[in-house]
Every structure is written in structure tokens, then in C-alpha cells.
Amino acid sequence: MPTMCQDNVFVQLICTIQYRVVKENADDAFYELQNPQQQIQAYVFDVVRAIVPRMNLDDLFEQKNDVAKAVLEELEKVMGDYGYSIEHILMVDIIPDAAVRKAMNEINAAQRLQLASVYKGEAEKILLVKKAEAEAEAKYLSGVGIAKQRQAITDGLRENILNFSHSVSGTSAKEVMDLIMVTQYFDTIKELGEGSKNTTVFIPHGPGHVRDISEQIRDGMMQASSSNV
Incomplete structure (x- = not known):
């Protein structure tokens, strides 16, 4: 059944209705209404078009069971006089306009x-x-x-x-330190020469330079020791 919401959105409502004839009122159901399905459909349209225009589309999706309940209550009052009992109403689907669905x-x-x-x-x-x-x-x-x-x-x-x-x-700690420094110096030169990926390195070389290096290292260690005191 087509109708329009409060926010001017056209929707198509699909619902199913389960009803039966009351045994005690079978005569009324047979003689009073010539086309009960058409009569029920008309009442459903009337109730839906009275309720849905007061609701926004989002509210309609959230409260579709309330709409079905309102339709059920109205049909029970009306169709009961004609010997029909409305058992259940299910709001199967709510289909907005195609443009609205896309949006x-x-x-x-x-x-x-x-x-x-x-x-x-x-x-x-x-x-x-x-x-x-x-x-x-x-x-x-x-x-x-x-x-x-x-x-x-x-x-x-x-x-x-x-x-x-x-x-x-007869050896002093200084002499031993000089000997160790010379040994480490030559070990360093050896490692530089044996490295396969090393680039060219220019360093001063000679007995005097070894002594200078050892003195610089010793002076640095002494300065570090004095600063920690």
C-alpha cells in the first residue's frame, strides 16, 4: 500500500494479515460481507494512511511494529462485528522511493x-x-x-x-700500555687491509705517530679520570 511520511517521502508498505471466521458467528461472516478481503484491505489502508503521515521515515522503520499493532487493534474492533477474528498482522517490508533508497x-x-x-x-x-x-x-x-x-x-x-x-x-705500567697500544694499532691496520668492502683510508703511519696516538689516548683517559673525581 503506498503512502507518504511526514518528511514527504513516499513509501510502499507490505504487510500480511492472518484472520479466521469465528465459528459461533459463521452466519454473519457469510452473509454480512460479500468480499471480506477487500473490506479488510480498505480498513488497513485507512489506518496506515492515518498513522504513517505523522511519522518520519526513520521513525517508521523503528516503529513498524507499533503501526502493525494499531492496524490489528482497529481491525479487531471492526471485523469482530462481522464474525471475523484477526489473528496476526506482520509488517513485512517498508520500501521507500528509489531515489530515497539511493540517497x-x-x-x-x-x-x-x-x-x-x-x-x-x-x-x-x-x-x-x-x-x-x-x-x-x-x-x-x-x-x-x-x-x-x-x-x-x-x-x-x-x-x-x-x-x-x-x-x-723492571717494566712500568706506562711501558706495558705503550706496548699494548702498538699491538692494537697494528691489528687495526691489518683489519683495514683485509676488509673486502673497505674504502681507501689515509692515516699517518710511523713510530712517532704510534707514540702520538698512545699519548693522546692516555691523556684522554687521564682527563676522564680527573673529571670523575
Whole structure:
């Protein structure tokens, strides 16, 4: 049955009606109405067209059961006098105009796209935060590892100096340190030469330069020790 809502939207309502003849009033049902189906349909149209124009389309979808209940109550009062009992009314479907359905679908699609964009933005935000946290944690662990490595090197050098001083009489800690620095210097030169992916590196080389390097390192260590005191 076609009708119009309060917001000027034409809709088509489809409903099913279950009714039966009351056994005690079978004579009335047979003689009073010539076409009961047409009479029921007319009453349904009358009730629907009285209720639906007072409702918006959204309200109609939400309250379709209330519309069916109002139709049922009206039919029970009217058709009961003719020997009919209205058992049940079901509002099967509400079909708006095609243009309105298209607009409703577009609105729904736009809302879902907007919601999807919000979720996507939140997900990207979480990924960026987690990535930043992971990078910060990696840098922290790298710093801890480097600090432990340097501490281990320092402890090893200290132990080597003490062992060498005890094993070879007449040697001072400075002489042992110079010897270790020379050894490490040549090990570094060797690694630079053996590396397959190393680029050309120009460094000063000679006995005097080795002494200068050891003095610079020793001075740096002494300055660091004095600053910690």
C-alpha cells in the first residue's frame, strides 16, 4: 500500500494479515460481507494512511511494529462485528522511493567510509608510536651494549698490564700500555687491509705517530679520570 511520511517521502508498505471466521458467528461472516478481503484491505489502508503521515521515515522503520499493532487493534474492533477474528498482522517490508533508497545508501556508505578512515588513522598512529618506542629501546640497548663492551676492554687492559708487570720485572705500567697500544694499532691496520668492502683510508703511519696516538689516548683517559673525581 503506498503512502507518504511526514518528511514527504513516499513509501510502499507490505504487510500480511492472518484472520479466521469465528465459528459461533459463521452466519454473519457469510452473509454480512460479500468480499471480506477487500473490506479488510480498505480498513488497513485507512489506518496506515492515518498513522504513517505523522511519522518520519526513520521513525517508521523503528516503529513498524507499533503501526502493525494499531492496524490489528482497529481491525479487531471492526471485523469482530462481522464474525471475523484477526489473528496476526506482520509488517513485512517498508520500501521507500528509489531515489530515497539511493540517497540512504550513499549516506550509509559515507558514514562507513568516515568510520573506516578514523580506524585507519588510529591504527597508523599506534604503529608510529610502537615504531618510535622500538627504536628508542633499540638505541638504549645498543648504548648499554657499547658501554659494557668498553668496560670489558678496560678491564682486560687493566688485567693484562698487571699480569705483564708481575711477570716481567723492571717494566712500568706506562711501558706495558705503550706496548699494548702498538699491538692494537697494528691489528687495526691489518683489519683495514683485509676488509673486502673497505674504502681507501689515509692515516699517518710511523713510530712517532704510534707514540702520538698512545699519548693522546692516555691523556684522554687521564682527563676522564680527573673529571670523575
